[in-house]
Every structure is written in structure tokens, then in C-alpha cells.
Amino acid sequence: MLVLLPLPLALRSDFWLHFAIMTLYGALLGQAWNLLGGYGGQRSFGHAAFFGTGAYAAAVLQLRLGINPWLCLPLAALSGAAAAGVVGALSFRYGLRGSYFALATLAFAEVFRIVADSISLTGAGDGLQIPLHPSALNFQFTGRAGFFWTLWLMTALAMALAWWIENSRFGAELVAVRENEDAARALGVDPFRIKLLAALLSGALSGLAGAFYVQYFLYLDPRLAYGLEVSVTALLVPLIGGAGTVLGPLIGALTLRALDQLASAVTGDAPGLNLVFYGALLIAILAFVPDGLVSLGRRVRLRRAHA
Amino acid sequence: MLEIAGVSKRFGGLLAVDAASLTAERGAITGLIGPNGAGKTTLFAIIAGFLEPDQGSIRFEGEEIVGIPPHRLARRGLVRTFQIMQPFQGLTVRENIAVGCHLRLPNRAAALAGAEAVARRVGMEALLDQPAATLTIAGRKRLELARALATDPKLLLLDEVMAGLTPTEIAELLPVIEAIRAGGTTILMIEHVMAAVMSLAEQVYVLSDGRVIAAGPPADIVADPLVIEAYLGHGAAERLQRQQMGEVAGA
Numbered sequence A: 001m002l003v004l005l006p007l008p009l010a011l012r013s014d015f016w017l018h019f020a021i022m023t024l025y026g027a028l029l030g031q032a033w034n035l036l037g038g039y040g041g042q043r044s045f046g047h048a049a050f051f052g053t054g055a056y057a058a059a060v061l062q063l064r065l066g067i068n069p070w071l072c073l074p075l076a077a078l079s080g081a082a083a084a085g086v087v088g089a090l091s092f093r094y095g096l097r098g099s100y101f102a103l104a105t106l107a108f109a110e111v112f113r114i115v116a117d118s119i120s121l122t123g124a125g126d127g128l129q130i131p132l133h134p135s136a137l138n139f140q141f142t143g144r145a146g147f148f149w150t151l152w153l154m155t156a157l158a159m160a161l162a163w164w165i166e167n168s169r170f171g172a173e174l175v176a177v178r179e180n181e182d183a184a185r186a187l188g189v190d191p192f193r194i195k196l197l198a199a200l201l202s203g204a205l206s207g208l209a210g211a212f213y214v215q216y217f218l219y220l221d222p223r224l225a226y227g228l229e230v231s232v233t234a235l236l237v238p239l240i241g242g243a244g245t246v247l248g249p250l251i252g253a254l255t256l257r258a259l260d261q262l263a264s265a266v267t268g269d270a271p272g273l274n275l276v277f278y279g280a281l282l283i284a285i286l287a288f289v290p291d292g293l294v295s296l297g298r299r300v301r302l303r304r305a306h307a
Numbered sequence B: 001m002l003e004i005a006g007v008s009k010r011f012g013g014l015l016a017v018d019a020a021s022l023t024a025e026r027g028a029i030t031g032l033i034g035p036n037g038a039g040k041t042t043l044f045a046i047i048a049g050f051l052e053p054d055q056g057s058i059r060f061e062g063e064e065i066v067g068i069p070p071h072r073l074a075r076r077g078l079v080r081t082f083q084i085m086q087p088f089q090g091l092t093v094r095e096n097i098a099v100g101c102h103l104r105l106p107n108r109a110a111a112l113a114g115a116e117a118v119a120r121r122v123g124m125e126a127l128l129d130q131p132a133a134t135l136t137i138a139g140r141k142r143l144e145l146a147r148a149l150a151t152d153p154k155l156l157l158l159d160e161v162m163a164g165l166t167p168t169e170i171a172e173l174l175p176v177i178e179a180i181r182a183g184g185t186t187i188l189m190i191e192h193v194m195a196a197v198m199s200l201a202e203q204v205y206v207l208s209d210g211r212v213i214a215a216g217p218p219a220d221i222v223a224d225p226l227v228i229e230a231y232l233g234h235g236a237a238e239r240l241q242r243q244q245m246g247e248v249a250g251a
Helices: A013-038 A046-064 A069-093 A099-119 A144-166 A170-178 A181-186 A191-217 A222-226 A230-240 A246-267 A275-289 A295-307 B040-047 B068-074 B095-099 B108-120 B137-150 B167-182 B194-200 B218-223 B225-232 B236-250
Strands: B002-011 B014-024 B029-033 B055-060 B079-082 B156-161 B186-191 B203-208 B211-216
Touching: A013 A046, A013 A144, A013 A170, A013 A191, A013 A230, A013 A246, A013 B218, A046 A069, A046 A099, A046 A191, A046 A230, A069 A099, A069 A191, A069 A222, A099 A222, A099 A230, A144 A170, A144 A191, A170 A181, A170 A191, A170 B095, A181 A191, A181 B068, A191 A222, A191 B194, A222 A230, A222 B167, A222 B186, A230 A246, A230 A275, A230 B040, A230 B137, A246 A275, A246 B040, A246 B055, A295 B137, B002 B040, B002 B194, B014 B040, B014 B186, B029 B040, B029 B194, B040 B079, B040 B186, B068 B079, B108 B137, B108 B167, B137 B156, B137 B167, B194 B218, B203 B218, B203 B225, B211 B218, B211 B225
Parallel strands: B014 B211, B029 B186, B029 B203, B079 B156, B156 B186
Antiparallel strands: B002 B014, B002 B055, B203 B211
16 A cells, blocks of 8 residues: 555556546445455445445535535544444344345435435435535645545555454454354354444445545535445455455455456446446456455465465 | 253244253253253253243353343353354364454454463364364364353353264363363253263253253263153163063073
8 A cells, every 4th residue: 555655646647546546446435345244244235325425424514514525524434334323233133144134235225315316405316516616625636646645545544444353353253253143142242233333334434435536526416426336336346356355455446447447448438338347257256266356366375385 | 050940942833941940060060961852952042042931040150141142141151162063164263262262352462372272272272273164073073162161151051062073082072171170160061972971970961852851960860761761762761671680580
């Protein structure tokens, strides 16, 4: 991650800087999913519910209450966490696991989208436009470098969180719940509490990603906030890169972004076509490297050790 | 340490546990035996908080514990193992045991170090870095034991830790369990391997069709006609006795 820090100085072209930003953005969203889905094994199909709530919190708070966009960041994280807390508490209380949990989260995201589509607070179907006031104090940088560094910091925070999970009691208990919930209970782990905590962290990071999205594009509507594309990105990124690892989401985001770019270069901007590529890639990954791309590095090392 | 009084559990039309009562004395090893399907594992699940009994009372260290969830009981020092081993498949032996250690040790490094100490107690130190998924049956049984032991329990419920082991492996495990008791942990064990029950337990309860049909020192239990009938069928005790008499008369 540190290597990436001076990237804006090296990259003269706006195109590549945008590419780098979108990669980090994918990595942040993917890492958010990874905390709950990768380490905790609670695979959500509706992370848009948390992302969108964070995004709307950031947009609505600055538009309607005039709160400074920087201050909106932590508030968006809190909102994302709150949404995840509600969805998580309901799902985990009733013991939803596996595909049932995935379906429940998907349904929640859809409900949120329909609500955002119909109430005036969120601008309904017209969406919300953030007025252009370029100033670093206003979280609207004149160049892309400022966005890059801000996002770099958020992604680094997310990765630090993943690293902490790998080296703490909370993480050990979270992984234990993923591997075998009954055995974990017998050893004194409260699965409900652990899963809920993971959901809160995951929701907070998703909300943060949502707030960044709003500042970067200055526009939000129900489909962008709560659409399936966000949920799919959030889960594809870590699955491709390697779920339950610190580096997986970053590698997955880079792969996905590169593929996306390639797809639009080859086929033009046909809407929805990128999803076809996503699907094909996911099938290939699950068939040949089910533990994600990071496991390739491990395999090579093992082979060398054996040779 | 543990007093169970009149505990019953019904699954639909099946009365799995029928007014069972038993006591596990502090510092002792108490055995629980019985034919397959007698309700032993169900009773364990009830004691450890995984199932709620329909009736009856369970007192642990003098306090009623019915309705308390498993993780809270584990914190209070009541920990079970599983007859069908439930390792954390994707983790190494060390990481598996460390989950148990974390119950008392918040620090990650301390828990991992604690896992090594526990592994030595059960003779698994050579396997510490192996993934749990690659362990043999005997290895998994030991891992069940090690993980439970890592929580530093006051009362350990062992569900058939000897089942499926070779005689050599059983002989190796007996002193391990004896040492756990010597370390101050009370043990209640379900066991089919009679040699293990005979050499370890002070007191044995026999469960058949959900009911406690006999209780006493192991030597008395194996001679009890009711127990023999529970295992070998109605009239078996009488037949056995006649056979023995016949042999004596013939000799």
C-alpha cells in the first residue's frame, strides 16, 4: 500500500489516476465485505444496503443540514454501521446462514432502494445532485490526486482493520464461528455478538465507501446507491482476490478494474456487458482458483519449496 | 459440582431423556454408559445448554443453569466435547486450540503460547502446525479434548473421546485423562469403551431408553442384571446365569 502513495505524482494522465481511484474504491468496498463475508463467512448479497445508506447520509446531511462533507464521512460510516446493525441483528437473531442470509441481505437492499425511490428526503427517483464548490475544505478537490490520497487513507484503514482481525481474539473468534458455529459456542464464543460486531465494522467501511462515491461523482440516485451492481462488486472483489485475506480485496479490485477497462475497450460501452464479463470471470475463478488469486502466490511458493 | 434432577426431553413422539437424575462429584470422574440411542448425547447437549429440557433441574456449583446459553456456561467453566468431532477445518491445530485459550486470554500471542502448552498435555505438540482437516480420527479426538481443556474448565463433559481409537491409542489417552482430573478438573464422560470406564470412573450411571437404570461403582454396575439386559436384551441376564451354573455343574 505504501508503494502506491506517490502514485499521483508518477501518473500524469487523468485516465490512469481515475483507474487507480476506482481500483482503490473497489478494494475499500471489497474489504468491507471481506470483514463479514471473508473472515466471518456471512456472505452478504446486499452490501449496497450499507453502502447506499452511507452515501445517502453523506449527501442528505450536507444538502439539507449544510454539514461539512468531511464531517459527513464519520457520520456516513455510522449510518452504514447502523444499517448493517439492523440487517445483521435481524438475520442473526433468526439464525439465517448461508444462502438464506445472502437472500435476506439482497432483499434488504431492494427494500432500501424502493424506499429511496419513493421518499422526498432522498430526492426520490431524480436523485441528489451535490452543487459544485471545488475546495479541499469542502472535500471537492480540483484535481484527482486529492481524491486519491483521501481514498488511499481509507483503504489503508480498511486493510489495517483486516490485519487486526487476523491478529486478535475478535478475529480468532470470528473465524471460529465461520468454521463451525456449534464448536465455537461450546468454547465460550457468542456467535450472535461476534457476527454483529463484524457486520457493524463491515457496514461502517461500506458507508465510508458510499460517502467517498458521493464526493467523487457528486451525484446519487437510488439505483447507484442501492443497486445490485454495488453488491456484486463488493462480493466479487474479495472472492476473486481471496476472501479472508488482507491483500485479497486489493488484488481482486485491480483484476476486476483491469478487466472492466478491457471489456469497454473491446466492446464499447454497451450497458450491462461488464456484468457478463464479471460472471464469466467468477466462474473461471471458482473453477480454477477457488481460494482467490492470492492463493496462486502461495501455491508457487509451495511448489518451489518442494522442488 | 453437577446435580441433575428429573430431566426430561421429548422430540415429537420420542422421549429421549426420561426423568434422568445424576450427580457428578467435585474432583471425580463420573461415567455415563448405555446402549446406542439411550439418550446420553442428548443429556450432554442439555447440560451444556445446547438443548433446553422440557422438565427438570440442573445445578452447577449449586446454581440452576437451565436456560443459560452454551457460551455463558463455558465462561462459567462447564465445557463439552462433541462425539462427532467438530474441528475448525480450515485452521491449524494451534489455531484450533487457541480459540479455546481465548476464553481466558484476550491476548493473541498469549493464546497461541497457551495452545502449545495444552497440546503438550494431550500429546499433540508434533501436530501443532497441521491443518485440522488432515488429522486422523485419533488426532481429531485429541483436538476435541485439547480445545475443551484450553478453556480451563471446572467441569469437562467428554462425549466418547475413546470411540474409534485403537487399543494402543486408548492406552495412551487414559493417563492424559487421569492427569486432567489430577489437575483439579471434574469429569463427566460418556464412554463405550468399558475398559476406560472401569479404570477411570469412580461412579457410573447407566442410561437406557432415556432412564437412569443403575448407578454405582463400575465393578457393581457390570454385574447388575438390569444393565446386562439393557445391553443384551430381555432375559439375557438369566440366560447368562443359567449358562454359568451349567458350566459349574458340568465341571
